[in-house]
Amino acid sequence: MAYDYDSSIRPGKLPHIWCPGCGHGIVMKGLIRAMDTCELDRKNTAIVSGIGCASRLPGYLDACTLHTAHGRAAAFATGVKMAKPEMDVIVCGGDGDGTAIGGNHFIHACRRNINMTYVLMNNFIYGMTGGQFSPCTPTGDKASTTPYGNPDPIFDISKLAIGAGASFVARTTAFHATQIDKLIAEGIKHKGMAVIEILDDCPTTYGRRNKFRSVVEMMERLKDMAVPVAAAAKLPAEKLEGKILTGILHQEDKPEYTAQYAEVIKKAQGA
Amino acid sequence: MSSPKGEVEIIEQYCKGCNICVAFCPTNVLEMDLFVVKAAKPEACIACMQCELRCPDFAIKVHKKEA
Ligand SMILES: Cc1ncc(C[n+]2csc(CCOP(=O)(O)OP(=O)(O)O)c2C)c(N)n1
Ligand code: SF4
Ligand code: SF4
Ligand code: SF4
Ligand SMILES: [Mg+2]
Secondary structure: OOOOOHHHEOOOOOOOOOOOOOOHHHHHHHHHHHHHHOOOOHHHEEEEEOOOOHHHHHHHEOOEEEEOOOOOHHHHHHHHHHHOOOOEEEEEEEHHHHHHHOHHHHHHHHHHOOOEEEEEEEOOOEOOOOOEOOOOOOOOOOEOOEOOOOOOOOOOHHHHHHHHOOOEEEEEEOOOHHHHHHHHHHHHHOOOEEEEEEEOOOHHHHHOOOOOOOHHHHHHHHHHHEEEHHHHOOOOHHHHOOOEEEEEEEEOOOOOHHHHHHHHHHHHOOO | OOOOOEEEEEOOOOOOOOOHHHHHOOOOOEEEEOOEEEEOOHHHOOOOOHHHHHOOOOOEEEEEOOO
């Protein structure tokens, strides 16, 4: 059988607005499969985003969705989860939304280890606004605001999330379609802040400026960059140059924020 | 020639002609025809689902046939 995506999509919403070959559509399919795997009741699932092409994703999904202000997805999602801890909360957004304007909200949601799943589509650029560099644009690459090449070093989002305290951190790419839903599903099942970074492609504002001749070339690059963590452990350092590790990068058990806060409420009420 | 394992359905009004499905089909079933994909060699489909999984536009479905 062909996969039934239609049941998860709001009627009449397709075709979506994303450009030809934009990986956000591949991620959306993966998220739908992950929600199906976890049998999430869409009436009890809040999908929250900020602003950007990636942040348009929740609008297509037939669930409780919230499209908020640029960079503020994690803050709104925290509000939803605190008010309704029984809901499954998923955040979707881009590298600009999550690590530039929203960097602070992102790291503090990680620090609190609040039980939500953050799907971060890292396409190395601000796609929606025409290709300004983000904190994830590789050094030397071109953006509309770095015509001579980007002098900045990047944020490694997964490392940032681990350092900030997220208890589940995983990474894959838009090429590795089946891994997308597996990792998101693991993140949903995990009790605590789960960050799934998905290296993504923006052919329109990043690919063209950086000499990718086609969407397929961008996909090939994502395929070549990825090394599964288990395989990487057996490789010498020089073989890992320019590569990124994929799979579950970090997982630990530690106190979750809504549970901790419930204790505070109990104490305050003198129970 | 053995019969195809899958039947490819293309939703033409959703296809944006990105070429991802064409490039990654292992048996060259698909071809680009004026920015819309078509199943040029439907008989070669092995129902591996690669095209359906990677199409960003929900434009291609593969219906597996009973063996
Ligand atoms: C407060 C505010 N500042 C700036 C913008 C303009 N803006 C909209 S989307 C965006 C960047 C989005 O980049 P990213 O999150 O990486 O998503 P992408 O489009 O690449 O998927 C910016 C700067 C805005 N909408 N609001
Ligand atoms: S501009 Fe880039 S990120 Fe935005 S829809 Fe187009 S390809 Fe996707
Ligand atoms: S299912 Fe596999 S063999 Fe069939 S058209 Fe798609 S990619 Fe090609
Ligand atoms: S992957 Fe989808 S949108 Fe792209 S050419 Fe194939 S059917 Fe069309
Ligand atoms: Mg981006």
